[in-house]
Amino acid sequence: MSSDIIVSPPYYDSIAAAHGDQEKSPPLEQDIPQVSSGSVTAGYRSAKYSPAEWFSNYQTILEQAGTNHHKAQNIKQKSRTLSQDTEAAALKTQAEGTRLLGERLQEIHYWKSELQRHIEHLQADTESLLMLKKRLERSLDSTETPYAIATDNLTCRARRLGAELVRDIVEEELVKEVDLIRSIQALLEKTAAQIVAQIKRNREAQQTLEMDWSDKCQAYSFDDASGRHSNMSPDTQQHPSSATMQEQVSTPSSWTQFTQDNLSKAMQEEQATNNLRMLVEQMLQDITDDLRVQCTRVDRAFSLRCEDLIEAKTQLEMKLVQTLEQIGSQERNIEALQQAIHNKEAPLRVAQSRLYLRSLRPNMELCRDQPQLSLEAEVKQIDATLESLKHKLSEARSSLSHLEESRMALQKDINCKTHSLFIEREKCMTYRKRYPTISALSGY
Template sequence: MDTTRLCREYEDRMVRNQAAVGKRLGERLGDINFWKSELNNELDLLISETNALNEAKRLLEKNLAETENPLHIAQECLYNREKRQSIDLVHDCPEKELIREVDLIKRCQERLRNTVDRANVQLGLNRAAQHELERDSGDKFIAQNLDLTTQQLRMTSRGVAYHDGVHRIDNSISVPETWAKYTNDNIQRSQAERAASKQMRNEIETVMNNCNNEMWQEWNTVNTALCHRIQETTDARNKLQNHLNKTLQEIYDMEKNIELIKKAIQEKERAMQVSQTRLDTRLRRPNVELCRDAPHNQLVEEVSQLIDTVDHLQHRLREAENALQALLRTKGALEQDLSIKNNSLFIDREKCLAMRKTFPIAPRLVTFN
């Protein structure tokens, strides 16, 4: 009877112990399942955030590459404007704005490059956090399967055998508190990296929008300065053209005047020849007929007047020819200035402003969801 009672007590204790172990395994499986679910949820959120940051970085790099277009255009405009000539080769407002635009674009490029580098660092941190989550989730998946298998073992299960001394082996690395804390730390780290990643995306959006707006405003400022300069040059060119037209008219009038003076001189010289021939002919009168009479006196006075007239006309002719030379020099200077102004207009209007009709970067705000 004592043996029967003892066997029954040991049987009852064995059943209770197995039930208790099963209950503890069930509780452990619940804990593992809870934290595994938390890890997977956080992992999905982190992967989505990493993909969003990757897309933001792609747009940022695309925007950085597109800044080469306005930079090339601004440098090309500066290069073209160096071909202005003479007095027009001046450090004017458009050139100052173009230099300012080149500096601004280079500063924006540097800001964009720095942001790309910081985004790469944040992506690395995201991947590191993702790796920890995946490893922790994988470990819990294995532990869950092992504990589930353990829970389902019965005395009639296959594979049940003796493992002598196994109860004396304790290679535990954690206790329930440190085990939960490890997973919680991984989740908190991931949450922190997700928050930093979202902040990084906001910074990317801000940097891109600010740089695009600054370059767009400076682009318009340069175009406005070029338009004003073109208008000033056009006005100066028109004034030069009007002055040249007047000078050409004056040259034409002066040439006509010179022709008139020369013709008058020729007429007076012909008249002088007639008068002097008359005097010479009358000198052949014989004896007392060689009389200083009224015709003689009149001829002498006529010759003197003609000599004075020719001298005066010759003086006027020299003055007119000198004036014509001055007009021709003025014409040459005006034509040179006009050529300079036309060259400047061609550079500013056809070479510079023509390539700046449209901003090579779409002036749109970039927003990441």
């Protein structure tokens, strides 16, 4: 039997051990038996328990073991229940997160599809505006031809001669055509600038949508990859800092509002593009109609002017023929008058000779007899006839001079009208056949 001092076993709290608390030993009980008195039994009786103490000690151990066993069973049961509950909660939370990720993917896909649709619309609108801009440029280029035609017509008509240089209906219509073409050119240039500005706004809106679409594609990829993660995924790892709230993050409402604002801006630009496209189409149709109507008016004025010139030229030519005939007749009349005057010279000489000879009669023979009176009357008659013939000859010569002046005026006017007719028909109207077609004026 050992003589060592027997002490109670260390105190172990199983509940504290289950919670990870550090083991603590209670203070030693101060129930060590007192050393027996007496020197004879000192080696056998010192530091020993009594039977009652021995029994109490192992009963205490048994009770403590039972208590610890009960506590261990309770903790194990609660641990199993807690494990099952946390496992179910974790699976439920994970399933809820997966469901929410799926819903989020559907939402992102919807907005991504809307963004893609409006991006395609903006791209198509921009392409249509670029084609419309080319049409405007071609239409603007095509207006140079009618402008050159109208200005050339005015320049050619400025070379008309004399009284033909008149501000007639043709010139008024040509001036209207030049003013119309200038206003149309200014309108086309202004509209082309509007189209360029609209193209710029469309591209800015498209760029904004493309950036939003790209961000949503990345977000969709991340959320899709997140939704595919499971407890068996080998590529998962711990990221403790990812659960902390990040600064400057959007809320679902601000996230939706941001995309809606971008789409609203895009739809505004789409509507503006559609309105501008309709406006330009109508404008091209209107300017084409206006130019063709004005061209028709100018052509009609040219035709009427040519008809007037032809009619006037015909009348002048007819009058010239009559004048030439009259000149010939007058020339013959002058010749006849001259001949008549010449024919009166002989009778006048005869009568004057007779009077002269009879004036030589002597003395009483110088009598104013009937022959003398007849001869004097004859001389007076011949003188009066000659005076009348000479007067008529002067009138005939004056008339011939006037007829010659009329002939020259008629010929000059005919030449002027022939020159004007050449300008109107050969220069102007022939050149106007190069007027652009309706399709060319419309920019096709």
